[in-house]
Each structure stands twice: as structure tokens, then as C-alpha cells.
Amino acid sequence: MTRLGTPYGSRLDRTRPVRFTFEGKAYHGFAGDCIASALAASDQWVLSRSFKYHRPRGIMTMAGAEANTLVQLPSEPNVPADLTPLQDGMMVTAQNVNGSLENDRDAVIDRFGRFLPVGFYYRTFMGPRQDSWLRFWEPMIRRKAGLGIVDVKAPHLSFDKAHLHCDLLVVGAGPAGLSAAISAAQAGADVLLCDDNPEIGGSLTYRRCDPGILFSLAAKAAKLPNLRIMTGTICNGWYEDNWLPLIQGNRLYRTRAREVVLATGAIEQPAVFRNNDLPGIMAGGAVQRLLRHYAVQPGRRAVVLAANDDGYDSALDLVEAGVELAAIVDPRPNAGDRAGELRARGIGILAGAPIEEASGTRGNKHVTRVRIGSRWIDCDLVAVSVGSVPAWQLPCHAGAIVGYDDATARMTLSLPVGAAVRLAGAVAGKSRLQSAMADGRRA
Known part of the structure; x- marks a missing residue:
């Protein structure tokens, strides 16, 4: 294993080694690693095989924005290796392979890709007589398709729920989200700020920028008693009357907000x-x-x-x-x-x-x-x-429409008149740092 020295590795605790296995082979990382980073540090770059042609797949975004990094845990399929924290004793295996990850027997399908266009099986194996499809081809194709394996005997886990209410919910703790939450809290609002990362800052934690900007924002946020920050928290949707489910660990927070600002950023393409x-x-x-x-x-x-x-x-x-x-x-x-x-x-x-x-x-x-x-x-x-596209999932839940701007050659999001949410930062097309922070304050 090779690692860069400090100041690299902001999430790592190098004093706490973590051991795990991948495809039956022993590896180790550090507390704070995700599965993908620990494997990459050991020069293991192939994480999965593609769904159809079984081509080798590796890290693309390190942000869970693609299916390349989906792996199998003993009782949980389709786990994003670039988002899942490493735990001691983890047993990780690859998905969608026939044989082994390194020598997938179904990789031969890739050689016949030109003869297997999108949807070929629907046109080829379905017709007036569907008996052959139902009895022969469909079970065969289903055995080849699919991703992880569901363990019907997996042990039962405990989950609970709680209720939250706030004046303003800000989703995304990057520069725009932090600026929005701080501005609203300074004005006296009861603010809840959530982010799915283990720390606040978003792009400020890894992009090339002045570290003093994040330190300043974090210090301002820490002084505001009416600003609650929840990291490691996924906002799983937007529903009528600003009802939003927030998932943190094994707990679901049923959250009702008077106002919502979505500062969910952008996804690199x-x-x-x-x-x-x-x-x-x-x-x-x-x-x-x-x-x-x-x-x-x-x-x-x-x-x-x-x-x-x-x-x-x-x-x-x-x-x-x-x-x-x-x-x-x-x-x-x-x-x-x-x-x-x-x-x-x-x-x-x-x-x-x-x-x-x-x-x-x-x-x-x-x-x-x-x-x-x-x-x-x-x-x-x-x-x-x-380039990138706006992280459109939550805005589209709230009625946003995806469009395209010829002048900037970028995808855009537009909210309907009277929408119950506001957009801020990169999700609203403000990708420059200072403009994103100003947009957060505006929202």
C-alpha cells in the first residue's frame, strides 16, 4: 500500500488500520477510508464488470454518481464502494461476474457487441408467439442480468424514526449551502443544514482553493445556536408541503420545513x-x-x-x-x-x-x-x-424542468412559478466559488 503524506488524506486516521477482504484477497486501509479508496491505495482499480458486455469497470467520480463502483457485501447488494465507509472485517465481492472479477467468463460477450445492440432481445425473442420468450429466453437472460444478490436470510437490523421541524432546510453543505444556512440563521431563522458527506464544505474540501474560506464559514456556523448541521445524512426525496425524509445511519427523520433551499451541486460528466x-x-x-x-x-x-x-x-x-x-x-x-x-x-x-x-x-x-x-x-x-450537469434529482421531485442553454452549452434547471423550493450554487448554474456563495446568500 502506498499513500501520500500529510497534508493529503483529510479523512484518514492513519493510527487506526482497518483490515478487509475483496474477492477473497486480504487488504487493509485506514479508518476514514471508503472501500474504493482503500482498494485504489493497494493498486486494485477494477471494482466491477459492466452490466451487459462485462467490461472492467473502475472509479469514475468518487461521488456515487455512476454504477461502476457497486459491490456486494454478504447481506447487502449494490453498495457504492466510493461512498461506503470501510469497516474492520468487511467481506466485499464484485457483482455481475461469471467466475471471478479478474477472469470473467462472460467477458467474451464484449467481442460480439456489434451484434447485440440496445434492446435486441425485445425485437428478436418477442413476437406473435411469446411461448419461446417466456419459457426459454427470458429465464436465460434474467440469469445473466441483474446486479447484486439479495440474501433472504440476512439478519434483521433495527431502524427507528424521529420528527424534525424547522423554518429552513438547506440540502447540501458546500459553499452555496453553507452561505445560505449562515445568512438565514443570522437573520433569526431556525435552520437545519444536511449533507451526505462526513464533513461540511463540499467542493471546498477537495478542490484547489483557499482553505481559509472553509475555515471562515465553519467558524461562523459554529457560533449560531439556531443552525443545526447533520452530516452523513441523505435527503431521500421532496414531497408535498415541504416534507422531506432525511436518513442518517439507521434513523429516518421525517422533516417538515417552512422553506427549502437545494444546494446539491453538480455532477461531472x-x-x-x-x-x-x-x-x-x-x-x-x-x-x-x-x-x-x-x-x-x-x-x-x-x-x-x-x-x-x-x-x-x-x-x-x-x-x-x-x-x-x-x-x-x-x-x-x-x-x-x-x-x-x-x-x-x-x-x-x-x-x-x-x-x-x-x-x-x-x-x-x-x-x-x-x-x-x-x-x-x-x-x-x-x-x-x-463539464457537469446540475444534480437534478431533488429539484425534479419539486417540479423543476431540465433544459439546455445553447449560449453556455450547459444543462439547466428551471423551477415553476411559485415553487416551494429554491436552488443555489452549482445546481443553479453558479459554478464559480464566489458566485456560488453569493447565490447561497441570495437564496
Whole structure:
């Protein structure tokens, strides 16, 4: 196991080692690790197989925004390895494999992908006579499909419920959510702020920014007795009259709020190129989370696809963490404003040239190189920053409509007139730090 030294690893307690198994093999991490970070620190990057073609899958966002990291615990299927805290003695296995994760017999299906388009089984095996589908093909396909295994003999667990009431519920404790909660509490409102992360701060805990901003916000929040903060808490939906279920551990809080602000942030998107799903290709935010939260160096030689300033921030973070930067690829005709800082460090920038293809090891278990035009560049990490979409789930519960803005080339959310909630920060299109904080105060 290799880890970066301090100040990396903000979530780790290095004095408390944790032992666990994955696919029957022994591993260890630290208290504060998640399953995915502990495996990555031990150079285990393949976590699962894809649903249909059984292609190797690895970390993409480190934020639970994709199915790549779903794993099986003895009595619980479909557990997100990038969100689930590591516990001593955990027995973790991969899902959707036939044989073993490393040698999945069903991986042969990938070779016939061109003959198995989306929905082929509906068109091929269903018709006027559905007997063959029901009696033969359907059971066969169902055995191949599905993800985790439900243990009907799993031990019974205890769950309880409680009731909460507040003037304002803020969902998301990033810069916008913190600013909204502090402003409302300073005005005298009874405020509840919840976040699914183990700490407050959101992007401030892993992005390249002034740490004093988070310290200042946290200090202001701590001085407000009418501001309650609940971390490790999932807001599981929005219902009529601002009724929201908050889940913290094994407890469900039935929460009724007079007003609601959703500061749920944005979800990074992958870039489209051939073999863009290989393990070792991940979002820039995932790279930064691995570095700052878990002290994991995500690669030794990296290519960064940067279509925005976030990509340049990821590149600088990688250089400072000792990763060799093979190239920065900026698909825009002119490189961004941050290009000069990297050129001064002797790092080449390829402007106006997107990544067209990636190539992997035998069995596609890790990326080994990428192609830009006719040029191949060796690497074991590709960090992708090409944009994001608003975290739309909760806003859409409250009636928001997803749209697209041609001027900014971004997905948008619009709330109906008289909506019972407000949006703030990146979910409302305010991705810059200062504008996100101002938007939180406005909301």
C-alpha cells in the first residue's frame, strides 16, 4: 500500500488500520477510508464488470454518481464502494461476474457487441408467439442480468424514526449551502443544514482553493445556536408541503420545513471517445478527492483532458502530488487562461485536439495510452474535466424542468412559478466559488 503524506488524506486516521477482504484477497486501509479508496491505495482499480458486455469497470467520480463502483457485501447488494465507509472485517465481492472479477467468463460477450445492440432481445425473442420468450429466453437472460444478490436470510437490523421541524432546510453543505444556512440563521431563522458527506464544505474540501474560506464559514456556523448541521445524512426525496425524509445511519427523520433551499451541486460528466470506460480514466474531481480526502496517488503518468479551468486545477494538483504529467489536452481552439502557469512548469498543452481513443492492458483492465490525432501518448491515468450537469434529482421531485442553454452549452434547471423550493450554487448554474456563495446568500 502506498499513500501520500500529510497534508493529503483529510479523512484518514492513519493510527487506526482497518483490515478487509475483496474477492477473497486480504487488504487493509485506514479508518476514514471508503472501500474504493482503500482498494485504489493497494493498486486494485477494477471494482466491477459492466452490466451487459462485462467490461472492467473502475472509479469514475468518487461521488456515487455512476454504477461502476457497486459491490456486494454478504447481506447487502449494490453498495457504492466510493461512498461506503470501510469497516474492520468487511467481506466485499464484485457483482455481475461469471467466475471471478479478474477472469470473467462472460467477458467474451464484449467481442460480439456489434451484434447485440440496445434492446435486441425485445425485437428478436418477442413476437406473435411469446411461448419461446417466456419459457426459454427470458429465464436465460434474467440469469445473466441483474446486479447484486439479495440474501433472504440476512439478519434483521433495527431502524427507528424521529420528527424534525424547522423554518429552513438547506440540502447540501458546500459553499452555496453553507452561505445560505449562515445568512438565514443570522437573520433569526431556525435552520437545519444536511449533507451526505462526513464533513461540511463540499467542493471546498477537495478542490484547489483557499482553505481559509472553509475555515471562515465553519467558524461562523459554529457560533449560531439556531443552525443545526447533520452530516452523513441523505435527503431521500421532496414531497408535498415541504416534507422531506432525511436518513442518517439507521434513523429516518421525517422533516417538515417552512422553506427549502437545494444546494446539491453538480455532477461531472465523462468525455466521449473510444474506450472511455477503461479503469484509470476518471473525472478530475475524482482525482482531487483521491488526493485530498484519501492520500491516494491515482497514477504515475497522467494525461489531463481539460475543457475548462477545473481541468487545469486537476493538472496542477497532480504535479504537486508527484505525478508525471505527459500532456494536457484542451479541445478548445485556444487553451484556457490557466495554460501559462503549466507551460511555465514545462508541461506541454495540446490545444484544439480532443482525445479520440484509449487503449488498455490485456483484458482492458487499465488504461495504458491515449490517441490524440495520429499520436499515441503512454499513461496510466486520464483525468477528464469537460463539464457537469446540475444534480437534478431533488429539484425534479419539486417540479423543476431540465433544459439546455445553447449560449453556455450547459444543462439547466428551471423551477415553476411559485415553487416551494429554491436552488443555489452549482445546481443553479453558479459554478464559480464566489458566485456560488453569493447565490447561497441570495437564496
